[in-house]
Amino acid sequence: MLDRGALPRKTGRVDDDRMTRTLFAKLWDPHVVADLGEGWSLLHIDRVLLHDLSGARALAEVAAAGHALARPDLVFATPDHAISTAPGRTGETFPGGAAPLAGLRQRARETGIRLFDLGQPGQGIVHVMAPELAIVLPGTTLVCGDSHTCTNGGVGALAFGIGASELSHVLATQTLMQRRPRAMRIRFEGTLPPGVTAKDMILHAIGRFGTAGGTGFAVEYAGAAVRALPLEARLTLCNLSIELGAKMGLIAPDETTYAYLAGRRFAPRGAAWDAALADWRRLPSDPDAAFDADHWIEAGDIAPQVTWGTSPEQVLPITGRIPAPASAADRAALDYMGLEAGRPIEGTKVDWVFIGSCTNSRLSDLRDAAAMLRGRRVAPHVTAWVVPGSETVKREAEAEGLDRAFLAAGFAWREPGCSLCVAANGETVPPGARSVSTSNRNFVGRQGTGARTHLASPAMAAAAALAGAITDPRRA
């Protein structure tokens, strides 16, 4: 069924051999509408996600250029970036986001695209929404004007972030000119130790390969420790692909994927589901498929990770000591973070904790964090927020009492959105404050001017909130 005569000519690349193809090649090749030469293709895009910043802008620019949307039925929008997450919020609570949201609403009405608006099931962070509603499916291509679109590759899709002009191109033509990336595989073999999560796996990989280690590649995560991950954890793993430099991260679909997707709002049903399954089962990389780069990580060696600097590659195990600076950039990072080389990272005093973002705001993340509470309270000097990733996550968490557990412990329980991950919504960590965050970027100023961010898993973030300091979640 997948072979429909649109495959490009062989180019001599290792992953172009039809008999031994990678997952990446099986996603890319069938979507080639035209071979543009020099490794460039015109790719068909099966799904488009829009949010209130890049999405509203792109719809306005496409309209201003006089183009109609090529396929509004394949476009899905939700506000997440520039909206308040305060309890009782409206679209105007953060004044700066009111105009982009109004624009998104108006264009959605005019074009007929689906909009999941505030308070509606489906609303949430775009990369939480798309898998949750089965907008993204194995074997599909998906783009969004957001670098963390790679998250969606966790279901076995080719999903990647693009800029504003490319997004306009997709909206106007349902295609995109792309140069074929090289294929990388990172195998996590063996078994993860207890208390170690997908967030720790990917931070460990970024620490090892660096923030440019995946540049120019589509990265497939494979191996026994990846196959053992629940679907939501696979989304976390793929989410930080861009922090590895890779636009695309992907994981082969399997029974875990199918069980997750079955019955969700836009999942195929009945005979269509059976046909989809038959197609999806052919997607995994063939056993002897060759990769342009192939890495191996022993999952059993991974400890809970936490970043110490201002780049995700500046990361260490919770048992580690802050490293001596190896460069001017390291010294600047230590200075900004207010840390001293040689000291253990554990025990560093914390002022803020943020549990949320497209990395770690799904129901399983909130359960992981709540499991740390056990009747204890947030340290008095810590401000701690839980921001569920979507309206549905929020409702499901409330149905099992997680909101009450967090509130009783002294956490704030907020409305879904990007919140303190992007700080484009009036929500910021104060200057000089130290934040343990489940998000994906610890850049200077990312959570607010002068804010000091340590990236970690939900369990470590919750443990830090309770202890008031960076803490090993395995002992908390």
Next chain:
Amino acid sequence: MQPFTTVTGLAAPLMWANVDTDMIIPVQRLVGSTRDGLGPYGFERFRGRPDFPLDQPPFAGAPILLAGENFGCGSSREGAVWTLMGMGLRCVIAPSFGDIFHANCFQNGLLPVRLPLGMIRRIAEAMEASPGNARVTLDLGRQEVVTPWGEALPFAIDARKKQALLEGLDDIALTRQREAEILAWQARDSAARPWAWDSVAG
């Protein structure tokens, strides 16, 4: 898109590795912004620092930026490119670029050129040794960077990207000429994979 043919001028050295797009323009400046008008906010939090060259003579307004590895990593925000162009830049020379930033450059007529780090450092030293006098030339047609000491260094660029930059071509207009191919692909695919289409049919 603004065409690019040749540019001659000052090359401002900003030899930091991993300059991310948040550093170029913070997201707060992009909320409700237009494509024009971002230039004054470029690298906002670095302004006034002695190691930041782009806000003071001689390098303020320079058309060429010399950068370190992995320039433009992080967020996909195309506002980073609009900001650099708003500051007067037409070309960034770096050993490597973030993938999405690199693609965004070509959509706007900002030329990203890859050269080895050692060579970029030599150009930076030449600029700093003779501030205000040394010049660098970018010749897209010849695919050459001419250094302050007159050496022509070749650089690689995809032929179709080069052509689009030289002529200021609009990708959407090019692709719309392929509408029949796209519709044919969609017809084939919806027959072969109806599940991918019917599940979201309105």
